[in-house]
Amino acid sequence: MKKLLLAAALLSLPSTIAAQANVERLRDAALKDDLAFDMIEDLTTEVGPRPAGTPAEARARQWAAERLRALGFQNVRIEDYQMPTWVRGVEKAEIIAPFPQPLVITALGNSGATPAQGVTAEVVGFDSVAALEAAPDAAIRGKIVFITHRMMRGQDGLHYGQFGAPRRAGPTVASRKGAAAIVIRSIGTDYHRNPHTGVQNFAEGVAPIPAGALSIPDAEQLERILERAGNRPVTMHLTMTPRQIGMQPSGNVVAEVPGTDPNAGIILIGGHLDSWDLGTGAFDNASGVAITTAAAKRIMDAGRPRRTIRVVLFGAEEVGLFGSNAYYERHKDENIVMVAESDFGADRIWRMRTRFAEPARAIGVRVADLLAPLGIAVAPGDAGGGPDTGIWVRNGRAAIDLSQDGIRYFDYHHTPDDTLDKIDQEQLRQNVAAWTTMLATVANAPEEIGRVAAAGQ
């Protein structure tokens, strides 16, 4: 019924009808897109893993700038900045007693290091950060803390926030209590021997300790070992030798589809170029790079839009949003009116949210109407942008969130398994179609897109 009413409303505006038909054509053509997959294949094959602050990330910037120029984008440029950089070393974990066997582990970002020959200590297990916090320091001092959890799959990524606490908060709590090291159950939902890395930051003044993630089968194995050991101590030999290598160059890559109306403001879209080092970052986030670029290219090829579309491929997202923050500081006074980001894999867009002030709310309604044939529903609540664009939303910009289905996202997230073969090309094409639809609508919308009252964060 709502759709019929909307259609009736649109019928009263002949120019809008023509615009809608144009967007529908672009949308349907995008369902045959090959560019996005091609870009993902290129980036993940010819650059591969591209950890922030490393030469591989620099190669990714060169690749992106060349590719964006070759595609016909304007004002292509690399904007450099410096960032503190951490690199992985050796990583090995082994149960020494009572049931000797190796376990698969990887260091978390900014993990401290063991001596080269490793450390051997008793393992003490907890099922939450709160349980660790509640334990007396004397029970932790000199021990290897293990924290497990029960993260479930979810379409919207909800569980990552709550169940990510062992990674984000665990290392600081364990260090404060004098632990020799901490190992956590990977923040993920798969059952493969691929551990999930991810950033963590020791709180100010807290000494870095070795901090690693066991793969989920290994974490469950350690749970069983602790349970079966009874009164016998479970001892682990842990070797992790990552290093902080100081300030290193990183950068954002920027490209534009110039608009016809310089007063209509800029639409900022993008994803991030850097990836974790374990996989080739196909889902996280060659996909976002490719989806937003492919959609912008389709708008460009369809004729100059009213508003400038600026594609920003951010650096150093994974390790602390260094690219996003550098970008905001440098460009915050520009007339960026709306942001949208793709950073949740390449599976189908299943829902959308908008955040507009009047009179631009009508734009969101039109986008929703045009996306419904792709199966996308409007979710309650306001759009918030993504990790790299949230800062703009918190500072009053309009936003549209096109949310990808995250059911299998945390099977691969930050693991060696984030590779090209995980990309479902049909779902990827639906993404490009949704993005093309959204961009064509907002870039050409006749309404003014003004600032939105600041969100309460």
Added chain:
Amino acid sequence: MKKLLLAAALLSLPSTIAAQANVERLRDAALKDDLAFDMIEDLTTEVGPRPAGTPAEARARQWAAERLRALGFQNVRIEDYQMPTWVRGVEKAEIIAPFPQPLVITALGNSGATPAQGVTAEVVGFDSVAALEAAPDAAIRGKIVFITHRMMRGQDGLHYGQFGAPRRAGPTVASRKGAAAIVIRSIGTDYHRNPHTGVQNFAEGVAPIPAGALSIPDAEQLERILERAGNRPVTMHLTMTPRQIGMQPSGNVVAEVPGTDPNAGIILIGGHLDSWDLGTGAFDNASGVAITTAAAKRIMDAGRPRRTIRVVLFGAEEVGLFGSNAYYERHKDENIVMVAESDFGADRIWRMRTRFAEPARAIGVRVADLLAPLGIAVAPGDAGGGPDTGIWVRNGRAAIDLSQDGIRYFDYHHTPDDTLDKIDQEQLRQNVAAWTTMLATVANAPEEIGRVAAAGQ
């Protein structure tokens, strides 16, 4: 119709009817079995990986002997032998040019070693062993050979034979042609960054070269790299430092359910205790150990059978059937009349085959009839036993093959991913029920089980 006719035939034998009802009760009770899972959990947790010839395999023998005694089996013993033993070292592969990035690799059994600092050489790719054989030696000398293939999933494991050639034959062919090393696409069907190891033996007089398997995503990455490199050489830095450590102790663990009729012969069943080192060998082959033991225990608890059931948990299957061969040499003159083996995971039994001489064929018909309610069909062709029992079949013994569904078997086979979480407890119970049904029928069958004319091998 066939079933109705069988039922009619059975009705003419009152004692058979009672026996059948008894087997049906045992079968249905076994569908609630917990022992098999419990044993798999114990072995994979408390021993973990148990490569042949190592102290971990010795711990597995101790575990098995203690467990079998505790379950009430008779004549529990460990029969030792010595075997040549190979152990894994460092393993790392990295593309140096034109697209620098690490690849995930593992050494194949009996692989030669690189120097500690590794070797760097150009990669030359082939899509089959035949294509490698056809290449001029000059194109191979000093190079790293890469062989890929297109193994598909199959319920019966058919593809493993044909598509396993790069692993079994590739290293010898590559060495003969003067290759510096060989890397193959893992012999498997998954898309995870977990390479599949497995044994290979260099032919007599052929110099061992480093021989490794890339995970399937990595093999496809290397295919893309080779394709995109065009005329540029693709160079790899490869480090693998496995070692042959000479003759080491291994052994078989044996246990019996003694029969009432010493002249009726022995039914030999079992699986293998050793596993590859990368996983904890849940599918391969804690499952076979557990399924056969759990079924034999059910027969034992139901009262003494006519025939002795002998459970043999073989050592050193993975690396060349050393346990199986030692067992045959030592016991070949005993009155073992029939063999059956479980060594293809823990998924549902989907078909069966028998191999009996007259008048024992009727036993196979009764087993088939009793297994049909579990969804198990009779396949054409004769039973052949498994890797560890085939030698008995080739030497005239009767056999029953209960074949497990292998659709996902080669997703985990010989990888780090062969872990407890892969066990589907419902399917495992169906296995125990099928084995219990088969054992109860053959162990108590009134027919004589005689020798079968030697199979054509």
